[in-house]
Amino acid sequence: MTKASLPQPPLPDSVLIVDDSGVQRQHAVAVCADLGIRHIHEASHGAEALDMLAMLPEPPGVLIIDLEMPGMNGVELIQNLQKRGVNIPVIVASSRESPLIEAVETMTRALGMELLAGLQKPLNLLQIASALRSRCNAKQPCANEDQIAFTADDLHEAIGADEVLPHYQPKLDVRTGVIKGVEALARWARPGQGMIPPDRFIPVAEQNGLIHELTLSIAGRACAQAAQWNKRGLRLSMAVNLSPHLLDSDRFVDDISALTEQHAIRADQIVWEITESSVVANLGAALGVLARLRLKGYGLSLDDYGTGFSSMQQLARMPFTELKVDRSFVHGAAQRDHLRVILQSALDMANRLNLVTVAEGVERLEDWKLLQEYGCSLGQGHLVARPMPGEELPVWLRTNARHLRSLHGERRGATLDERRA
Numbered sequence: 019m020t021k022a023s024l025p026q027p028p029l030p031d032s033v034l035i036v037d038d039s040g041v042q043r044q045h046a047v048a049v050c051a052d053l054g055i056r057h058i059h060e061a062s063h064g065a066e067a068l069d070m071l072a073m074l075p076e077p078p079g080v081l082i083i084d085l086e087m088p089g090m091n092g093v094e095l096i097q098n099l100q101k102r103g104v105n106i107p108v109i110v111a112s113s114r115e116s117p118l119i120e121a122v123e124t125m126t127r128a129l130g131m132e133l134l135a136g137l138q139k140p141l142n143l144l145q146i147a148s149a150l151r152s153r154c155n156a157k158q159p160c161a162n163e164d165q166i167a168f169t170a171d172d173l174h175e176a177i178g179a180d181e182v183l184p185h186y187q188p189k190l191d192v193r194t195g196v197i198k199g200v201e202a203l204a205r206w207a208r209p210g211q212g213m214i215p216p217d218r219f220i221p222v223a224e225q226n227g228l229i230h231e232l233t234l235s236i237a238g239r240a241c242a243q244a245a246q247w248n249k250r251g252l253r254l255s256m257a258v259n260l261s262p263h264l265l266d267s268d269r270f271v272d273d274i275s276a277l278t279e280q281h282a283i284r285a286d287q288i289v290w291e292i293t294e295s296s297v298v299a300n301l302g303a304a305l306g307v308l309a310r311l312r313l314k315g316y317g318l319s320l321d322d323y324g325t326g327f328s329s330m331q332q333l334a335r336m337p338f339t340e341l342k343v344d345r346s347f348v349h350g351a352a353q354r355d356h357l358r359v360i361l362q363s364a365l366d367m368a369n370r371l372n373l374v375t376v377a378e379g380v381e382r383l384e385d386w387k388l389l390q391e392y393g394c395s396l397g398q399g400h401l402v403a404r405p406m407p408g409e410e411l412p413v414w415l416r417t418n419a420r421h422l423r424s425l426h427g428e429r430r431g432a433t434l435d436e437r438r439a
């Protein structure tokens with residue numbers, strides 16, 4: 019499937035635009051109307067938005083919030099929404115400098131709210147469409163959110179019934195466009211409910227003592243898939259996500275090494291991805307598990323790097339083999355100076371520490387080119403492919419050879435201007 023033929027995730031049915039400038043509000047309204055959004059509500063300041071939310075029969079699907087407003091500004095509005103337990107996905111929009119927008123993005127996430135994007139004004143159709151769709155981007159095909167309702171027992175049964183399966187997202191050599199590995203991402207194919215995304219059921223598994231079983235099930239399937247591809251001459255490194263809840267388990271390391279042996283997969287073909295924040299939060303326990311995994315020969319990837327505030331000193335002391343820069347520093351980096359500085363310094367540091375560098379969430383060609391320029395080893399994201407069932411991957415590789423070739427870096431030594439031209 020080429021990128022152009024990918025099905026577009028659905029847009030929300032309704033939005034609330036909060037902006038004090040009538041002109042800018044009308045512009046945002048026009049863009050949303052062009053996108054076919056049916057219900058577009060407007061408020062000219064934070065307090066009015068709160069009143070409107072209290073009165074609307076159905077909450078809007080997304081809030082588009084300007085930062086600078088008289089009275090209650092955008093920051094205060096977001097804080098108020100969180101205090102009231104309103105968790106509607108938010109797009110922050112402002113004509114102010116990007117570090118300020120990014121500070122508000124970080125604040126919004128830290129408050130536990132769902133942030134779709136921080137956008138620099140003037141807003142355009144593509145920007146808004148991609149931000150609005152990002153909610154469903156990772157969940158193809160999207161289950162209808164209203165229909166997702168399950169208990170921990172349902173999930174337990176589903177794991178036993180093999181309804182929770184990995185899909186695989188390719189990781190490509192950024193310079194050559196050649197596939198080097200995949201990341202296994204859990205999906206719950208629940209009969210009658212479509213595909214339930216991991217963000218919905220992993221927390222339930224973690225809170226109900228099911229994460230050990232779920233991870234072993236995903237890792238078992240991933241090993242079986244890797245073994246099958248190996249037999250066909252497709253040797254790909256296989257990345258599997260580890261929950262922080264497994265980092266203080268005594269049994270876990272033994273259980274997974276038994277599993278990889280059972281499938282005759284060498285430890286160095288598997289990479290365990292562990293988020294930066296979970297390592298920092300459990301440093302003592304995490305280092306024990308990481309050291310044991312590394313002693314067995316597995317690769318270790320520091321996932322979502324840049325979101326967990328680890329210090330460089332901490333990082334240099336941890337036995338990681340790979341650093342995966344969080345997509346919030348990758349997506350749009352070609353356009354935003356601030357992101358570019360962070361991305362480049364993370365990649366420089368990781369290269370100096372001899373780590374494999376991975377950029378996740380690459381959606382645009384200009385960001386991919388930037389990664390080539392900065393010497394990032396591997397890239398992953400919708401620009402290359404969305405996660406797909408294992409049996410589709412060889413077909414995808416065959417039918418996308420041209421697309422993958424187009425991701426090949428230009429001749430060595432080309433100047434920056436030539437490459438950007």
Ligand code: C2E
Pocket residue numbers: 152155156157187202203204205215216217220233236259260261291321322345378379380381398399400401405
């Ligand atoms: P993650 O480990 O950061 O995985 C990357 C997520 O980004 C995936 O979402 C992937 O589909 C999505 N993604 C990939 N490329 C792009 C892109 O270009 N743009 C955007 N916007 N998104 C992209 P997914 O599959 O929904 O997984 C969400 C999270 O759920 C994962 O984040 C991971 O933390 C967790 N997860 C998934 N599978 C497992 C699992 O087996 N075990 C555990 N413990 N966690 C899992």
Ligand code: CA
Pocket residue numbers: 201259291321
């Ligand atoms: Ca991951």
Ligand code: CA
Pocket residue numbers: 321322342344345378
């Ligand atoms: Ca990640």
